[in-house]
Amino acid sequence: MIAPTDQVKMYKLMVLIRRIEERVAESYGEGKIGGFTHLYIGQEAVAVGAISALNHDDYVIDTYRDHGHFLARGGDPRKFMAELFGKATGICQGKGGSMHLADAEHYFYGGTGIVGGSIPIAAGLGLACAYRGDDRIVMAFFGDGATNQGVWHEGLNFAELWNLPVIFLCENNFYGIGTGVNVSSSLSEVHKKANGYGMPGYLVNGMDVLEVRKTCEEVVKLVRGGSGPALIEARTYRYQGHSMTDPGRYRAKAEEDLWRKRDPIPRLAKHLRAQGICDDARLEEIEHEVEDVCEDAVQFALDSPDPAPEALYEGMFKERFAGDPHA
Amino acid sequence: MRELRVYEAIAEALAEEMRRDEAVFVMGEDVGLFGGTFRATEGLMAEFGSRRVRDTPIAEAGIVGLALGAALAGLRPVPELMTMNFAIVAMDQIINHVAKMTYMFGGQFDLPITIRAPGGGGTQKGAQHSHSIESWFVNAPGLRVVAPSTPADFKGLLKTSIRNDDPVLFVEHELLYSMKGPVPDEDEELLIPLGRAETRRAGGDITLVAWSRMVHESLKAAEQLAAEGIEAEVIDVRTLDPFDWDAVLGSVARTRRCVVAEEGWRTIGVGAEIGSRIHETLFYELDAPVQRVAAADVPTPYAKGLEQAALPDADDIVRAALKITT
Numbered sequence: 001m002i003a004p005t006d007q008v009k010m011y012k013l014m015v016l017i018r019r020i021e022e023r024v025a026e027s028y029g030e031g032k033i034g035g036f037t038h039l040y041i042g043q044e045a046v047a048v049g050a051i052s053a054l055n056h057d058d059y060v061i062d063t064y065r066d067h068g069h070f071l072a073r074g075g076d077p078r079k080f081m082a083e084l085f086g087k088a089t090g091i092c093q094g095k096g097g098s099m100h101l102a103d104a105e106h107y108f109y110g111g112t113g114i115v116g117g118s119i120p121i122a123a124g125l126g127l128a129c130a131y132r133g134d135d136r137i138v139m140a141f142f143g144d145g146a147t148n149q150g151v152w153h154e155g156l157n158f159a160e161l162w163n164l165p166v167i168f169l170c171e172n173n174f175y176g177i178g179t180g181v182n183v184s185s186s187l188s189e190v191h192k193k194a195n196g197y198g199m200p201g202y203l204v205n206g207m208d209v210l211e212v213r214k215t216c217e218e219v220v221k222l223v224r225g226g227s228g229p230a231l232i233e234a235r236t237y238r239y240q241g242h243s244m245t246d247p248g249r250y251r252a253k254a255e256e257d258l259w260r261k262r263d264p265i266p267r268l269a270k271h272l273r274a275q276g277i278c279d280d281a282r283l284e285e286i287e288h289e290v291e292d293v294c295e296d297a298v299q300f301a302l303d304s305p306d307p308a309p310e311a312l313y314e315g316m317f318k319e320r321f322a323g324d325p326h327a
Numbered sequence: 328m329r330e331l332r333v334y335e336a337i338a339e340a341l342a343e344e345m346r347r348d349e350a351v352f353v354m355g356e357d358v359g360l361f362g363g364t365f366r367a368t369e370g371l372m373a374e375f376g377s378r379r380v381r382d383t384p385i386a387e388a389g390i391v392g393l394a395l396g397a398a399l400a401g402l403r404p405v406p407e408l409m410t411m412n413f414a415i416v417a418m419d420q421i422i423n424h425v426a427k428m429t430y431m432f433g434g435q436f437d438l439p440i441t442i443r444a445p446g447g448g449g450t451q452k453g454a455q456h457s458h459s460i461e462s463w464f465v466n467a468p469g470l471r472v473v474a475p476s477t478p479a480d481f482k483g484l485l486k487t488s489i490r491n492d493d494p495v496l497f498v499e500h501e502l503l504y505s506m507k508g509p510v511p512d513e514d515e516e517l518l519i520p521l522g523r524a525e526t527r528r529a530g531g532d533i534t535l536v537a538w539s540r541m542v543h544e545s546l547k548a549a550e551q552l553a554a555e556g557i558e559a560e561v562i563d564v565r566t567l568d569p570f571d572w573d574a575v576l577g578s579v580a581r582t583r584r585c586v587v588a589e590e591g592w593r594t595i596g597v598g599a600e601i602g603s604r605i606h607e608t609l610f611y612e613l614d615a616p617v618q619r620v621a622a623a624d625v626p627t628p629y630a631k632g633l634e635q636a637a638l639p640d641a642d643d644i645v646r647a648a649l650k651i652t653t
Contacts, residue, residue, distance in 0.1 A: 059400065092433035102432040109399055110432055114423050120389045121424065124396020124404075131352065131378065131402060151420070154389030161384065315434035316469055318492040321522035321569035325468075 002213055004277045008286075010052055010209050011268050011278070014044040016290045017068045018265060020077060023294050024067065024084060028244045032302075033084045036113070037098045040068035042239035045264035046171050047072040049212025050139060050234070053220045059107050059125040059138040061118045064099035065171075065238075066111030069141055073106045081297040087304035094307045095315065115176070116149030118142065119168070123155045126164030126229070137165040137223050145176025147190055159229040160197040166229040167219055171206060174235075177242040178250040191233035199229050206236030207262040210271070237262075328509040336482040336510055337367040337443075337499070341405060343513070344489045345375055348403060351489060354381040355390060355407030355443075364409055365445055365504045387413040391420035391442065395428070398440040398494075405489060411446025411498065412458050425494045426469030437492040441485070447500040447540060447590055448627045448638050457627035457634075459539075459590040462597045464496050465567045471521060472567040474498035476542035478508040480565060483519030491521065500540040500590070522569035526578070530558035533584040533648055536575055536601060538564045541588040541620075541639065548588075548644035557652050567597060572604065579605055583614040586647045588639060593621035615651035620644050 002010075021039045028037050040047065047068040051060065062069045070080055075091065083090030084098050091103055102110030109125065112118045122140035129136045146152050147170060159166045170190045174181050181188045194201030200222075204215045212234055219230050237259035241248035248256075272278040278286075313326040331339065344351045352375075353368055359382040362369035372380045383390050387408055394404035408414050414421060421442070429438055448457030464472050473488055473495055475481045481499070488495040511517050527542060528549050535545040542563045549559040560578050564571060579585045585605055587598035602617035623637040 061396075090433070092431065092435070095433050096431045100431045102428075102435055104432075104435040109396075109436075110428070112424065114419055117392075117419060117424055120392025120420065121396040121399070123389070124393035124398075125400050126396070127393055128397045128400030128402050131397070151388045151392060154384075154386040155392065157384060157386065158389050158393055316430045317471075318429070318434075318437055323522055323568075323570040323572050 002210060004275070006052065007210070007268070007272060007277060010048050010213070011265070011272060012286050012290065013048045013072055014209060014265050014268065015286055016077070016293060017044045017047070017071050019290050020071065020081070020294050020297065021067060023298055025240070025244065027085070027298065033098065034086065035097050036064070037084070037244045038065040038242065039238065039240045039244070040065055042259065043171055043173060043206065043236045044068055045209035045212055046169070046206045046234045046236055047141070049209040050169055050216045052213055053216035054139060055136070057107055058136050059109060061109040061122045061125060061138065061140050062111045063115070063118060063142045063146065064111045064113045065143070066099065066101050070101040070103060070108060073103065073108045075101065075103045075106060075108065077293050077297040078300040081301040082304045085301040085304070086306070087301055088307040088311065089300070089304040093311065093315070116142065116146040116152040119146065119152045119155030120158065122166050122168070123159045123164055126159060126166035127162065129165050130162065135224055137167065137220060139167045139169055141169050141171060143176065144170060144172040144174065144181045144185065144190055146170070147193060148185055156197045156199070156229070156231070160199045163226070163228040165223045165226070167216070167223055168229065168231045170231065170233045172233050172235050173238045175242070175251070177246070189233070191231055194231035199231060201231045201233065204232060204234050206234030207264045207267065209264050209268055329512060330507045331478045331510040332505050332507050333478050333481050334366045334369070334504040336478040337485060338369050338371065339513065340482045340485040341368065341371060342374060344486055345371070345379060350401065350403040351405060352379040352381065352402065353405050353407065354383055354394060356383055356385055356409040358382060358407050363407065365501065367443070367499070367504070368407065387417040388420045391417040391425065394440050394442070395420065395425050395438070398438050399428070399436055403439045403489060405441045405443060408442060408444045410456060411444040411460060412456050414444050414460070421464070421470070421496070422467050426467050429493065430469055438494045439492045441488045441495045441497055443497045443499060445499045445501050447502060448634065449502050451629055451631060451634055453629045454626035459622065461498050461567055462591050462595065465597055469494070470568065471495040472498065473521065473565070474539040474567060475565055476503065476539055476563050478506065479510045479517065480519060480525070482510055483517040484521070484565065487518050487521060498539060502540055521566045522571055524562050524564045524571035524574035526560060526574070527563050528559065528561040530560040531582060532558045533560070533586065533652055534575070534578040534582045535559050535561045535586050535588060535644060535648070536564060537561065537588045538567060539590065541590055544639065544641045545588050545644055547641035548648065551641065551645045552648055555649070557648065559648065575601065576605065576608055579609055580612055583612060584651050586618045586620060586644055586651070588620040588644050590622055590638060592624050593619060594624050596621050618647040618651055620647050
């Protein structure tokens with residue numbers, strides 16, 4: 001049983017991610033955000049359900065669709081928006097951008113723009129846990145596309161071989177950009193790939209935040225207890241295109257409509273009402289609270305300074321030498 | 328002073344740093360039970376056990392990625408790539424991840440990772456196992472690149488690299504492993520700073536710039552040149568990033584002539600950058616254009632004669648030097 005206060009928190013977090021992503025899309029359209037921007041709209045239940053099952057000092061590592069995980073991990077919406085705006089006050093001082101959010105304070109090791117690239121790194125974080133013998137674990141988020149990369153295989157092989165405490169969490173949204181999982185993966189039921197490594201594989205409904213949370217709690221307990229790594233496949237859907245520049249013409253309207261009917265936010269709202277945890281007034285209030293956070297984040301980003309020109313050569317090395325550029 | 332071979336100096340450096348700091352550990356293909364394909368991790372498994380000396384699958388990208396993750400979480404890994412050639416397999420992890428994460432995450436994380444990579448040609452290992460590709464890594468900002476030439480430097484620079492909080496690619500030429508040389512006793516802490524070149528031979532007529540194995544070819548060349556009455560100064564740059572520009576430019580300002588010798592390919596090699604910087608900085612003080620001695624721009628051939636023709640040696644350095652001194 002998930003405590004009612006936790007359920008409300010999860011609801012609020014999903015609404016925050018949804019609304020802030022809408023603001024991101026708006027700001028992108030206004031030219032305030034550049035480069036690649038991959039929205040998390042539709043997949044909120046996965047990040048929120050899974051991360052809420054972790055301890056504060058567990059390690060989380062991510063792919064490039066990292067907005068939702070950053071916020072679910074407790075990242076500051078102001079620093080998030082400022083990073084996307086390329087401002088000095090961004091979480092990475094404007095040097096990372098949408099795909100490279102990281103947050104040391106929350107043990108969030110960031111988004112990589114290379115599909116599958118984070119998987120061996122996740123195993124390495126797990127190696128550190130095992131090496132020190134502490135009871136931390138690692139959760140690695142990635143998409144279905146990553147499971148066809150060579151390093152994905154290497155990471156899972158290492159993790160099982162060395163019994164590392166890593167949860168590999170695949171958000172199967174059925175598309176790697178515009179190519180379907182059924183035409184890119186020899187086994188499109190991703191959780192079954194776990195069999196190849198001798199680790200347990202789980203399938204969850206990624207549109208149901210309570211189910212994600214429940215399964216993750218169970219798996220977290222096992223992995224923390226020393227059972228070795230696990231693979232979870234959460235089936236979900238991104239409502240938007242792969243990135244801001246993708247109109248998504250490769251998907252059928254009927255398919256999109258079907259998934260929108262499974263939207264995790266109204267689903268949890270219905271549950272909260274039915275359980276008497278929240279009434280309509282409280283749900284409305286949450287919308288307003290979230291709206292204030294989003295407005296504040298955008299305003300903060302707008303008001304923040306650009307990185308100073310001197311920042312260009314800063315932060316590459318911890319120790320600098322006479323021969324370095326602009327040392 | 329006692330003498331050690333290069334592989335012994337490496338093993339000693341690793342053992343000392345592992346004794347000093349529990350966070351330091353070694354991982355790689357055949358580094359444990361086997362003792363390292365070039366014996367550079369010999370004895371470590373017996374002293375430190377399989378937790379800190381980790382035999383890995385043949386999965387170079389995985390090895391680097393795991394080391395990176397461990398470094399992010401506060402450990403100080405020293406992964407070994409069995410050869411530099413396999414660094415190519417791990418290139419995405421090295422360039423896109425190890426070299427980027429400090430800067431692109433706004434300096435939030437330390438990355439104290441030292442990747443050891445034996446490489447180089449000269450032993451008829453053919454096209455895929457003879458790489459000297461340090462230029463590739465120097466070209467990518469975010470990595471320190473260290474390429475020692477003597478047993479003492481291997482030890483002192485490896486210890487410093489391990490203690491450094493930034494990622495280091497530690498280049499080890501395979502033909503140097505059995506080379507003997509003086510190394511201070513174990514009770515003397517040997518730490519050599521990065522970014523400082525060493526003058527291996529003083530001379531006023533021409534500067535020979537080299538690192539790794541080419542330092543020894545340059546010293547041989549200097550002896551041959553001395554017989555012709557030309558005194559060469561040999562600068563061992565030791566670390567390619569950070570680079571000791573003051574030492575190189577200072578020497579060339581005095582000698583007014585320079586040959587850069589490297590085992591990597593000539594086109595857009597490290598020598599091209601060094602020569603270019605010298606020309607940009609000292610153009611009007613030079614008596615002759617900087618010469619480059621480097622590998623022929625072909626995949627390294629197997630046949631002994633062809634391989635020798637492809638790789639640079641002392642004779643090539645002498646020829647290049649004579650071209651601008653006589």
